[in-house]
Amino acid sequence: MLTFYDYLPSQNAWKVRLLLQHLGVPHRAVQVGIFAGEGRSPAFLAVSPAGKVPAIAFDDGRALAESNAILSFLADGTAYLPAEPFARAKVHQWLCFEQEHVEPVIGSLRYWTLTGKLARRDPALVGDKRAAALRTLALLERELATRDFIAGDAYTIADMALFAYASRAEEAGLPLAPYPNFHDWIARVQAQPGFLATVHPYAIDPLAGDELPPRTSVLAEEAALAG
Ligand SMILES: N[C@@H](CCC(=O)N[C@@H](CS)C(=O)NCC(=O)O)C(=O)O
Incomplete structure (x- = not known):
């Protein structure tokens, strides 16, 4: 077990x-x-x-x-991780991206905001994270203009990883209204059978x-x- x-x-x-x-x-x-x-x-x-x-x-x-x-x-x-080497590497590309440009950026801002720690953080650090978060959202908006899911045409673990913190950017004080492609991707992920909404x-x-x-x-x- x-x-x-x-x-x-x-x-x-x-x-x-x-x-x-x-x-x-x-x-x-x-x-x-x-x-x-x-x-x-x-x-x-x-x-x-x-x-x-x-x-x-x-x-x-x-x-x-x-x-x-x-x-x-x-x-x-x-089906959530392609066997074909290039398609699989594309999934890993986005998993690495998530760990560098989403989790320590949007994830940290959200964590500090929701737990009351934001005011205890160095304002310069918060400003840098916020600027990096906006760059990440703009990049995702551009990428998701060309395909339904982040690593290709199918829903994969790369979408699951990205979704965890990126979809909750508004809780980090980052409005999602300027990102319609990203917004549509959120809806596509939420519509997957077995999606965990809690x-x-x-x-x-x-x-x-x-x-x-x-x-x-x-x-x-x-x-x-x-x-
Ligand atoms: N890169 C790690 C990050 C994991 C992580 O930061 N986990 C947090 C909860 S979201 C944690 O356990 N923090 C406890 C600690 O840092 O001691 C991953 O993707 O699993």
Whole structure:
């Protein structure tokens, strides 16, 4: 039985929740209290080296972290990840794009906004993220003018990954009205059979307004190893 390490307000974890639902994969979900420090336990670090959700593990001890790596693994051999090498590489192109231009940009702005942390962040950093987020949305608008889905004509894990944070840009204070192609893509993804509409607010976790616990012990160990 597959174990899925989840944290309900996480949209990185939502990507995996969505694919598990599309594929009907039997699993047991374990909630990780990331603000309570559960992501720093040695047991969880053995599953997820950076102490982050999502992660998955099997009864034989194999474990996998990073949302998009998990999507690639679970989607292998299904319609959500093409077998043909070039089409498959195109999916990976957009998975990499998501990790560089969506999650740490729109995702971070949204996280800070919804948990009340925005005012605690350096305004210059917030300004840079906002400018980068607008560039990302403009790029997606341009790309989605030419095809129905981000990596081609079919819905793939690249759409799932992008959707997680990009579709929720308005919660980061980024209006979507100027992006009609992007808006239409959101509707196409939402219309997929088995789409997971449920998104959990940070408000369900009373600790979500806190900063994440420091990685002190982990960092000390890493520094010792680095010499
Ligand atoms: N690149 C990772 C990012 C995962 C990530 O940032 N997860 C957050 C929740 S959305 C987390 O677990 N944060 C806890 C921490 O940083 O300690 C992925 O795509 O899975």
